[in-house]
Amino acid sequence: MDRSFLKLVSLAAAWLLAVVLLAGCGDKATSAAHTEAPGGLEVTELRYQGSVGAVTFPELAEDLGYLSPLKLKFIGTTISGPQDIQAVVTGDTDFGGAFNGAIVKLIAAKAPITPVISYYGVDDNTWSGYYVLDDSPIQSAKDLIGKKIAVNTLGAHHEFVIKEYLRREGLSEAEIEQVTLVVVPPVTGEQTLRASQVDVATLGGVLRDKALERGGIRPLFTDKDLFGVFSAGSYVLTNKFIQDNPQATRKFVEATAKAIEWARTTPPDEVRARYAKIIKERGRKEDDSSIKYWKSTGVAGTGGLIAPEEFETWVNWLVQDGTIGEGEVDGRRIYTNEFNPYRDGGELANDNGKN
Structure with missing residues (x-):
């Protein structure tokens, strides 16, 4: 028999085997992601990256009991927002955060992600x-x-x-x-x-x-x-995660929003003490000395509500810079406040995001 024909048959068989294996893996991933969870949630845990010597708002939310019955699964640390949200796109984590301009660039590159809540920014104390x-x-x-x-x-x-x-x-x-x-x-x-x-x-x-x-x-x-004063970065989830896990998405955003407001309205000394406790108890051998300098959340919107200009500013900047084309990304349509409990009564409740 012709060797080229045998080679073709061999390649076809290998391709078919790969398809079958991938399909099997996909079934396992889907069933694992939708293991019955308490509280009507679709998943039991969320994978994420943290920061050395710092406490993120989801971590604070878990410690305060706002996230329960959801749990966080720490998979490592990062110092890069772009890397953090790329990890969400590749499926290595379930949520990640970055500067809004970096999020716009990734969305312009057709990444299927949606910003759901602000988590850092600039104010009189944090800059x-x-x-x-x-x-x-x-x-x-x-x-x-x-x-x-x-x-x-x-x-x-x-x-x-x-x-x-x-x-x-x-x-x-x-x-x-x-x-x-x-x-x-x-x-x-x-x-x-x-x-x-x-x-x-x-x-x-x-x-x-x-x-x-x-x-x-x-x-x-x-x-x-x-x-001036503005929220600068947001947590993102993949569109598929939001579609497949609406209750878990709502729980995550709600808990993070409540943690932001807790940190905003609680005396700074108490916030710092809580952060120090979290760092000590998680046992990652970190230096918590910087916690004593914590002053404010830096988040502009109540509960991390996202304002249209917080994305439009960077869309316009990237268009001017030549990084993206005019009209390629609509800064008013790429985020959502839908899952934020402060939406209806918050100062940004009437925004034009994906409501």
Whole structure:
């Protein structure tokens, strides 16, 4: 028999076997995801990534009892919002969070995800600054040409803010390309700056306050200077997860929203004590010293309600940047407040999202 024909038959058989195996795996995944759960929920647990030395709002919600009977399953840590939401798309996690601009880019790339609740942002107490040493010759945007700026990840909050600052200060695109962004874990940003390995360090929240307490640095600009008070990032779920698990989706959003409001309305000392307790009890061998600098949630909308401009701003920015096309993404239609318990009575109840 002709060898090419045998090879073709062999390939066809292998392909058929692969299809059968994948179908079997798919059945197992579906049955596992829909194991009967208490409380009328479709699933029993949600997989997620956390942050070293920090407490996320879903983690707080679980500790406060708001998430029950759902449970969280920690699979690792991340310092990158884009990586966190990509893990949701690939099915490695059930939810993840990132800067809204990064979410817009992923949706423009046809990722089947929907933002469901805001989880971080900028207010009078919570914001990020871009710091230089006191004796640094850098005084303006022009001085950043040929210099290095430390950021936690590329393609997210800090890259957008830095480029916006440079553009507002009149730098050309060619000059902006000469400003180098260096990925540095946030916890080592200050050390990297003081060792003169970078010229500017991005410092926010507790890391910023710890650095300022030690002195010797000054801000060149801040994200609050540029954009004011706003929610900057959202948690996302895949559209399939929402469709297959509406009750679990509602429970997750509801619990996270209640945790945000608990942190917003509870005395800061009590919030800090709760965070320290959570970090100690989860046993990940973390340093919780930064918790004492916690000041506020930074979330603008009640219970993490999403406002249209929190996506429209970055859609317009990406269109202007040439990253996405005009009309490619509608910032008012890509998110939902449907599952948020504060929707009807909240200040953003009449928004035009996917309601």
